[in-house]
Amino acid sequence: MTRLLAGIAARTVATDRLSVHLLEVPGQSGAPVIFVHGNVSSSVFWQQTMLGLPAGYRSFAVDLRGFGGTDPLPVDAGRGLGDYADDLAATMAALGLDAAHLVGWSMGGGVVMRLLRERPRLVRTATLVNPVSPYGYGGTRGVTGELVDAGGAGSGGGAANPDFVRLLREGDRSDASPLSPRQVLLAFYVKPPCHPEHLDMLVDAMLSTRIGDDHYPGDVAGTAAWPGVAPGNRGVLNAMAPVHHRLDDLHTVDPKPPIRWIRGTDDLIVSDTSMFDLANLGALGAVPGWPGAETHPPQPMVAQTRAVLERYAAAGGTFDEVAIADTGHSPHIEKPAEFMAALREILGKG
Numbered sequence: 001m002t003r004l005l006a007g008i009a010a011r012t013v014a015t016d017r018l019s020v021h022l023l024e025v026p027g028q029s030g031a032p033v034i035f036v037h038g039n040v041s042s043s044v045f046w047q048q049t050m051l052g053l054p055a056g057y058r059s060f061a062v063d064l065r066g067f068g069g070t071d072p073l074p075v076d077a078g079r080g081l082g083d084y085a086d087d088l089a090a091t092m093a094a095l096g097l098d099a100a101h102l103v104g105w106s107m108g109g110g111v112v113m114r115l116l117r118e119r120p121r122l123v124r125t126a127t128l129v130n131p132v133s134p135y136g137y138g139g140t141r142g143v144t145g146e147l148v149d150a151g152g153a154g155s156g157g158g159a160a161n162p163d164f165v166r167l168l169r170e171g172d173r174s175d176a177s178p179l180s181p182r183q184v185l186l187a188f189y190v191k192p193p194c195h196p197e198h199l200d201m202l203v204d205a206m207l208s209t210r211i212g213d214d215h216y217p218g219d220v221a222g223t224a225a226w227p228g229v230a231p232g233n234r235g236v237l238n239a240m241a242p243v244h245h246r247l248d249d250l251h252t253v254d255p256k257p258p259i260r261w262i263r264g265t266d267d268l269i270v271s272d273t274s275m276f277d278l279a280n281l282g283a284l285g286a287v288p289g290w291p292g293a294e295t296h297p298p299q300p301m302v303a304q305t306r307a308v309l310e311r312y313a314a315a316g317g318t319f320d321e322v323a324i325a326d327t328g329h330s331p332h333i334e335k336p337a338e339f340m341a342a343l344r345e346i347l348g349k350g
Helices: 043-051 082-094 107-118 162-169 181-189 199-206 278-283 301-314 336-347
Strands: 009-014 019-024 030-036 056-062 100-105 123-129 220-222 229-231 259-264 319-324
Touching: 009 082, 019 043, 019 082, 030 043, 030 082, 030 107, 043 056, 043 100, 043 199, 043 336, 082 107, 100 107, 100 336, 107 123, 123 336, 162 181, 181 199, 259 301, 259 336, 301 319, 319 336
Parallel strands: 030 056, 030 100, 100 123, 123 259, 259 319
Antiparallel strands: 009 019, 019 056, 220 229
């Protein structure tokens, strides 16, 4: 059962695709703001942000398929993040929303970008919080997102740490292993020594992740190319693999709503030197057989996002970047006041 803060209510909404579990704040009214969580988390991570919204806005936080209380339908990774984006559009239709301010964190930022590309009229403003690169996660180089290997080697379901997956499956709530969900959250979701106030609740939200080939991390394909794993066609990590998730044409959408990119400067998950990128881990000696920086440099995730958003602005859109210092992957959790100030400003532009 989802643990909720005082002032937050939960319900399930039937859409024409699936039943979606969401959170809202009774009594709020005004322009809708929809919050989209990241990988291995749920809507629960947005509760404090929802409660802090100013008057004139009505907040919703959705659970993506296979997370939280939403139907655990399979993820067709061959569509990239398309299943999630279509589910979000269906949820908006079921709520009677013609358009909304969208706020996406990590993988959720990729979902928001995908919806923006496919259905820009649904988006009043887009706020991307430490978003996955528009060129996917792993297996690319340079600001143009060039594939290191045509099959996407180094990305997808096989890039997950098997011990972390096992501990998720076992429902581990302890701090006994550095790869337990609790310890991963404290080491990577936030910048140490940050210790979130509602840590147990957030760990429970992580453990709501469905595990398997159709969910997290997804199926795995073998390859002769380093590091020996390539994306499959099912599940979460494969949906973000660069052979399936590419949004380099974001600048072609019409209309072009304002975009704000909010990121923590010390993020270790979405970074130009990510501790979850097998190429960067190879460079550090943690993954054996690394072919070297000439062919397999760490993926410049932040630089790739900036390049795509600069192209969006050059084509007539607007974007700005807010970098919150001394902050990791979750600025809405780590620096809520600074995050809310940045969010309020972009909401006022739509």
